[in-house]
Amino acid sequence: MDQNGIHNSIKGDRVAIVLAAGKGSRMHSDVAKQFLPLCGKPVLCYSLDVFEQSDYIDRIILVAGREGMETCSEIVKEYGYKKVSSVVTGGKERYHSVRNGLNAALYEEDSAVENPPALVLIHDGARPFVSEEIIEENIKALEECSACVTGVPSKDTVKIADSEGFVASTPERALVWNVQTPQSFHFSLVHKAYEQLIEKEAEILEKGIRITDDAMVVEYFTNERVKLVEGSYENIKITTPEDLIIAENIIKRHK
Numbered sequence: 033m034d035q036n037g038i039h040n041s042i043k044g045d046r047v048a049i050v051l052a053a054g055k056g057s058r059m060h061s062d063v064a065k066q067f068l069p070l071c072g073k074p075v076l077c078y079s080l081d082v083f084e085q086s087d088y089i090d091r092i093i094l095v096a097g098r099e100g101m102e103t104c105s106e107i108v109k110e111y112g113y114k115k116v117s118s119v120v121t122g123g124k125e126r127y128h129s130v131r132n133g134l135n136a137a138l139y140e141e142d143s144a145v146e147n148p149p150a151l152v153l154i155h156d157g158a159r160p161f162v163s164e165e166i167i168e169e170n171i172k173a174l175e176e177c178s179a180c181v182t183g184v185p186s187k188d189t190v191k192i193a194d195s196e197g198f199v200a201s202t203p204e205r206a207l208v209w210n211v212q213t214p215q216s217f218h219f220s221l222v223h224k225a226y227e228q229l230i231e232k233e234a235e236i237l238e239k240g241i242r243i244t245d246d247a248m249v250v251e252y253f254t255n256e257r258v259k260l261v262e263g264s265y266e267n268i269k270i271t272t273p274e275d276l277i278i279a280e281n282i283i284k285r286h287k
C-alpha cells in the first residue's frame with residue numbers, strides 16, 4: 033500500500049487517453065477549441081500537464097484529428113511531455129477516437145507494448161481542470177470496482193422530456209449526477225466492451241442509441257457496475273465561447 037492508502041494489486045501500466053480529435057463545432061472558431069489559447073497556453077496543455085505530473089500515470093496516449101496531428105506533435109515537443117508515448121489519429125465520433133486510443137495503449141506500430149496497460153483513464157482534452165485529487169479518487173475506486181466515472185451531483189432539478197417537448201418524468205434530484213471525465217476502467221474490461229461496440233455499431237445506430245460517454249459502452253455490453261466518483265464543479269468542458277470566460281476566471285481564482 034502506498035502513502036495514499038492505495039493497494040498496488042493491479043500490475044501493469046496506468047494509461048491516460050487524452051482526446052483531442054474533435055472539431056469543436058459548437059465553439060464556432062477557426063481553430064479547434066482544444067488548441068485555443070487559455071491564459072497563455074493551449075486548452076489541451078492544462079490536462080496534459082496534470083497527467084504528465086501525476087504520480088498515478090505511467091503513459092499518455094494523445095488522440096488527435098487528422099488535421100490536428102501536427103499541432104499535437106508540436107505541443108508534445110514544445111511543452112516537453114515525456115509520458116506521451118503515442119500520438120494517434122482519432123475517428124469520426126468520440127467513441128471511434130477512444131477505440132483508437134485503447135488499441136494504441138496495447139500496440140505500438142503493430143507490436144505489443146512492453147508494459148501492457150492495467151488501468152485506463154479516458155479524458156476529454158477539452159476539459160482543462162482535471163486534478164491530481166480527481167485522478168487519485170479514480171485510481172482508488174478501481175481498487176474496489178472495474179469501472180468508474182467522475183461526476184458531480186446535479187445542482188439543478190432535471191426533467192426527462194418526451195418527444196413532444198413535454199415533461200415525462202422528474203428524477204429525484206439527490207440521485208442525479210452530471211458526469212465528467214476522467215472515466216476510468218480496468219483496461220481489459222473497457223477494451224472488450226469497445227470491441228463489441230465496433231462489431232455491433234450498425235445495430236446500435238439503427239436502434240437510435242447514441243454513445244455519448246465511455247461508461248455507456250461498459251453499461252451496455254457488460255454486467256459491471258459503474259461507480260460514481262465525486263469530481264469538482266470546476267472540472268468543466270470547454271464547449272461554447274462563454275466556457276472560455278468561465279475557464280479564465282477559474283484560473284484567476286487559483287492564482
Ligand code: CTP
Nearest residue numbers: 051053054055056057058124125126129157158
Ligand atoms: N473528441 C474526439 N474525437 C471525436 C469527437 C470528440 O477525440 N470524433 C474529443 C474532443 O476533442 C473533446 C472530447 O472528445 O476533447 C469531448 O467532445 P466534445 O466536447 O463533443 O468536443 P467536439 O466534438 O470537438 O465538439 P462539438 O461536439 O461541439 O463538435
Ligand code: MG
Nearest residue numbers: 054055056126
Ligand atoms: Mg462532440
